[in-house]
Amino acid sequence: MVRRARRINRELAEVYPYAHPELDFRNPFELLCATVLSAQTTDLRVNQTTPALFAAYPTPEDMAAAVPEEMEELIRPTGFFRAKTKSLLGLSAALRDEFGGEVPGRLDDLVKLPGVGRKTANVVLGNAFGVPGITVDTHFGRLVRRWKWTDEEDPVKVEAVVADIFPKSEWTMLSHRVIFHGRRVCHARKPACGACPIAPLCPSYGEGETDPEKARKLLKYEMGGQPGQRLSPPADYPGKPAPALGAG
Structure with a gap:
């Protein structure tokens, strides 16, 4: 499990080299x-x-x-x-x-x-502040349970389990990558299994749409050719900036 988990992280790093916090902030x-x-x-x-x-x-x-x-x-x-x-x-x-x-x-x-x-x-x-931390939001919790890293539901317990799998230096970027994947591909109700870049590593493959064409239509944000969530995304973000309030 640990080897597979670390490989998933490496694969996600290649898929989302631009992963970042999706909240706009300057300080x-x-x-x-x-x-x-x-x-x-x-x-x-x-x-x-x-x-x-x-x-x-x-x-x-x-x-x-x-x-x-x-x-x-x-x-x-x-x-x-x-x-x-x-x-x-x-x-x-x-x-x-x-x-x-x-x-x-x-x-x-x-x-x-x-x-x-x-x-x-x-x-x-x-x-x-650059202090490593694991962000256990709904996406993170859902995916780590789908990947069988843990069956814990409590965010504090999930954080502790995942912290034991990965070196501290990976914690912050791991969080971004997992959350990015959860928002774009591995959705709660209908994951896009047939368009998932880590499908061969996923023990829950098949829970969602496996037909590649149908799965591609489920992709969101830059993976689906739509605007992202930030009005001011990082320079390396490959998608479109989000519209301002009232602009669409």
Whole structure:
């Protein structure tokens, strides 16, 4: 299992050499806020929403002083906007009052912030601070169970199992590759098995569409010739930028 898991990671690295966090951000504070907003919605919808949010509140000090009702209107498209506003106001005040207006670079500090759990903390650490971390979102959990790396459902237990399979230096990029594959090919309801580049390594091959032509029609984002999720993707991203809110 370990040998197969590591080979899957190597194969995914060749398929997605451009794998990256799919949230637009320019600094740790923006990534932290965007990750909190990404709960129960798509990264695309977050990316379409955050430009106005960060224009209005570019720093923790600015955000902590926001009028809740005004922030709610800005982030309404992401859903659960009242709870998310409460989290953003709380974490911004904590950053202002306890961390000098800076996002901390330690897991123990991050998870103490309102609305921030291990998943969000690992996203921030891995992509804003270069600290290796495994991001167990719904895609990651689904795929590692399909690949028989673990049968655990609890994200913390999944993280621990996967951390034992791979060297720490691989954790952050492994997370990106697995999540990319889950969003583009290995979907929850109908995986595109017939168009999957790692099909020979998959113990669950056949759960989805195996006909190559039909499977190719299931591919999403750049794999399916459609725009990605970021309005400002990295320079090496081979797909099209996502449209701004209201642009299609």
